[in-house]
Amino acid sequence: MADNLEIVYQSRNRLAHHEPVLYNRFTETIAAIKYIAQHLEAPTPGDHTPLYRLIADDIVSVEASAATLHSELDAYRQP
Numbered sequence: 591m592a593d594n595l596e597i598v599y600q601s602r603n604r605l606a607h608h609e610p611v612l613y614n615r616f617t618e619t620i621a622a623i624k625y626i627a628q629h630l631e632a633p634t635p636g637d638h639t640p641l642y643r644l645i646a647d648d649i650v651s652v653e654a655s656a657a658t659l660h661s662e663l664d665a666y667r668q669p
Contacts, residue, residue, distance in 0.1 A: 592627045595622075595626065598622050598623060601615065601618075612659070612660065612663070616656055619651065620652070620656075627639060
């Protein structure tokens with residue numbers, strides 16, 4: 591849990607200083623948020639935690655937006 595919280599903390603600091611959180615760092619941050627949301631409390635058997643259910647739609651939306659942004663940015667990256 592501590593490792594995932596550290597990833598979120600580092601990304602939060604980057605965002606607070608107007609630094610980008612893209613590509614691998616974004617993927618790691620979303621994975622850490624999912625892990626925390628799924629393990630913060632015991633889920634009902636066969637179900638997700640209340641926190642995960644609360645943010646699940648937002649995570650899907652952010653991941654879709656990030657995929658679009660990353661594909662647009664890839665056009666400007668040098669091979």
